[in-house]
Amino acid sequence: MGVVTPGFQGRARSGNPRLPPGQYLEEGFPVLSAGPTPRVRTETWEFTVTTESGEKHTWNWAELMALPSEKPTVDIHCVTQWSKLDTRWRGVPVDTLVGGLGTEADYVMVHSYGGYTTNLPLADLLDGQAWIAYEYGGKPLTPEHGGPARLLVPHLYFWKSAKWVRGLELKIRDEPGFWENVGYHDYGDPWREQRYQGD
Amino acid sequence: MARTAVSGRLAWRVARLAGFRDETPTARTLVFDVPGWPGHLAGQHVDVRLTAADGYRAQRSYSLSAPAEGDRVELTVQRVAGGEVSEHLTGPYAVGDPVEIRGPIGGWFAWRPTDPAPVLLVAGGSGIVPLMAMIRARRAAGVRTPFKLVYSLRTPAELYYADELRAPVAGVDVTYVYTRELPEGRPGLPKRIDVATLNTAGWPAEFGASCFVCGPTGFVETVADILVALGHDPHRIRTERFGPSRD
Numbered sequence: 001m002g003v004v005t006p007g008f009q010g011r012a013r014s015g016n017p018r019l020p021p022g023q024y025l026e027e028g029f030p031v032l033s034a035g036p037t038p039r040v041r042t043e044t045w046e047f048t049v050t051t052e053s054g055e056k057h058t059w060n061w062a063e064l065m066a067l068p069s070e071k072p073t074v075d076i077h078c079v080t081q082w083s084k085l086d087t088r089w090r091g092v093p094v095d096t097l098v099g100g101l102g103t104e105a106d107y108v109m110v111h112s113y114g115g116y117t118t119n120l121p122l123a124d125l126l127d128g129q130a131w132i133a134y135e136y137g138g139k140p141l142t143p144e145h146g147g148p149a150r151l152l153v154p155h156l157y158f159w160k161s162a163k164w165v166r167g168l169e170l171k172i173r174d175e176p177g178f179w180e181n182v183g184y185h186d187y188g189d190p191w192r193e194q195r196y197q198g199d
Numbered sequence: 200m201a202r203t204a205v206s207g208r209l210a211w212r213v214a215r216l217a218g219f220r221d222e223t224p225t226a227r228t229l230v231f232d233v234p235g236w237p238g239h240l241a242g243q244h245v246d247v248r249l250t251a252a253d254g255y256r257a258q259r260s261y262s263l264s265a266p267a268e269g270d271r272v273e274l275t276v277q278r279v280a281g282g283e284v285s286e287h288l289t290g291p292y293a294v295g296d297p298v299e300i301r302g303p304i305g306g307w308f309a310w311r312p313t314d315p316a317p318v319l320l321v322a323g324g325s326g327i328v329p330l331m332a333m334i335r336a337r338r339a340a341g342v343r344t345p346f347k348l349v350y351s352l353r354t355p356a357e358l359y360y361a362d363e364l365r366a367p368v369a370g371v372d373v374t375y376v377y378t379r380e381l382p383e384g385r386p387g388l389p390k391r392i393d394v395a396t397l398n399t400a401g402w403p404a405e406f407g408a409s410c411f412v413c414g415p416t417g418f419v420e421t422v423a424d425i426l427v428a429l430g431h432d433p434h435r436i437r438t439e440r441f442g443p444s445r446d
Contacts, residue, residue, distance in 0.1 A: 002256070003213050003297045005249045010257050011283040022258055031416045031440055034307055036423035036433045080260055115434060144420055182306035183209070195246075196304065198208030 018075055019083055020190035026082035029145065034178065037143045038114040038164050045148055047132065048167040049097055052105045059097070061148070064132065067092045072131060074154035076161070077190040089152055091133030094125040098168065105170035109177060110151055113164040118177035119186060120153065120160050122170060129155060132165060157188040157195070211248060212236070214300040216292060217271065222359040225278040226325065227289045228264060233300055236270045239263055241336035242309035242329045242411065242439075245274065245302030249284055259284045262329035262413075262439070263303065266336045272300070275359060277325040308411065308439045312340035316409045316435075319401045320348045321392070321422050323414020327359050329439060330413055334371060346371045349400045351392050351418065354380040374400035392418075397425050404430030413439040 011024075019025065042061040049057045059067075071090045077083045108125060110118045124130065133152040134141050141147035146163025153160050159179050180186055185194040193199055214231040221227050239245075241263075248258040265273040278289040292298075310318065310333040318337075320330040327350055337344055350373065352358060364373055376396055377389050390396075402408040410431055412422045419440045426436050 002211070002248070002250045003299055004252055005287070005292070005298050006296055007291045008249045008251050008287050009283075010249070010251050010255045011281075013255055022256070024257070031420075033438065033440070035438050036427050036436050037420060038433070081258060144416070178307075183304060196209045 018085055020077055021193050023077055023081055023083040023190065026078075026084050029084060029087075030078065030080070030082060031144050032078060032080060032159065033144075033163065034116065035114065038112075039143055040113045040148055040164055040166075042148050046166065047097075047149070049101065050167065050169045051101055051103050052170050052172050055101075057097075057101065064092060064134070064149070067096055070128075070131065072152070072154075074152070076154050076158050079157045079159055079184065079188070079195050083190075087154075088137055089131065089133045090135035090138075091131030091149070091152055093128060094130040094132065094151075094168075095128065097132065098122070098125065098170075101170075103170050105172055107171045107174040109169040109171055109175060110160075110162045110165060111167045111169060112162045113166050116162060116164070116178050118160050118162050119174055119180055120156065121174070121187070124153060124156065125151075125168070129153065155189075157185075157190050159184065160188050209301045209304070211299040211301045213297050214247075214272070215297050216294050218294060222275060222361075223357055225289065226275055226359060227278075228273055228275045229288060229292075231272045231274075231298075231300065233270050233272050236267055236272055237303075238267050239272075239303030240306065240309040240311060241266060241332040242437075243303035243305050244329070245272070245300050245304060247274070247284065247288070248299040248301075249287060250299070257284050260304070262332070264328045264332050264335075266332065266339045275325070275328045275331075308413070308437050310336065310409065310411065312336060312342050312344070314409060315344060317345045317402050317406050318347070319408045319410045319426075320346065321397070321401075321410070321412045321414075321426075322348065322350045323392075323418035323422070324352055324357065325359070326412075326414030326418070326439070326441070328413075330411060331360050331363075333411065334368075337371070338368070343370050347401060348373045349376065349392065349396065350374070351376040351378060351414070353378050355382040372400070392422060392425070394425050394428065397422070398429060401426070401429070404432075407432070407435065410436040411439075412436065414441075416440045 130153040134149045214233040261274045264275045
């Protein structure tokens, strides 16, 4: 059980089965990012998928908007211990953008405006598990929450859901992204509490 | 960036309270003994885990407020109303009581004494904590890197580390911005940090300063936007934010 801190009670036990270990419920929507918020205009926005052979597929904003979208309602889990339930998004499934490509890559490096990167397995972006999201709560996604578009991968800790996303680089080998380079986990499963390397 | 900031598995270590200092009526610096502590960089944080008698656990992240001295580690905790962890740590938590700590975490929002660039620190409220660790690390390393601190707080009573910050240090310029209530005798009106504040109290953009901004989300958004507008390289602006209910 670990070390008991004498007198510590804690708040009422929620027992909520939707809360992963070590998480608490958050009603607001805190922001976590490493630097200034990039202001990305939809007029110049582009999203590029690069395969392991260097083949590039690019969409501009109008092209993204023209693709069929979905409206997932999902629970999100931040590594800083808050979780938020039933968040409502709209976006294009990553399957739509990556599905038709011939690739043998097993990994993805996600790139963002502002220079942020994060790595994860390609399989975690497919089969309806991830979206390029551009609406939150029925409104356009604001810059501080990653607008105009962010990756949404709700089954992993939320730093994997890169804000201000501008592309996916398909890779044969896994390499650490921005937070992963300073000690955060390469995979980041909240249900296994994979917060840091070695968890 | 080399993967050196955190190596191997981050183990939970038992930490015992060795002493404390009250910074304000609602903020307390906790000094822990953490046997085997591997050391840390100024700006890094730790996770603190508390376990109740029935096995219930709660953990939160807190910034380290000073360089390590051997196995001695310091945090400053702001009490948050209804915060299950912060209310315990700033209240009944007593000298000798154990908690578990793991870290250090985060090699991005960190200042290294070997970095010769001038430094601008901008603190909002309890966001001063990791920035104070940088000021203390500068002194501990005996370097003369020029520092400027802009510290925004609501009232004079909320000032952390008051005695230490009031003692002048060559090469560390401190500017206070009060948003609700000024100290007695200080002319002017309360205000928020604005372009003029950072233009006057910060470094010219061409100096290539390392900027560290820490505070509530809205504060950090505003300050980082101003620094970008003043011409600072966005990649040299490092931010750490805390959300509405993070305790």
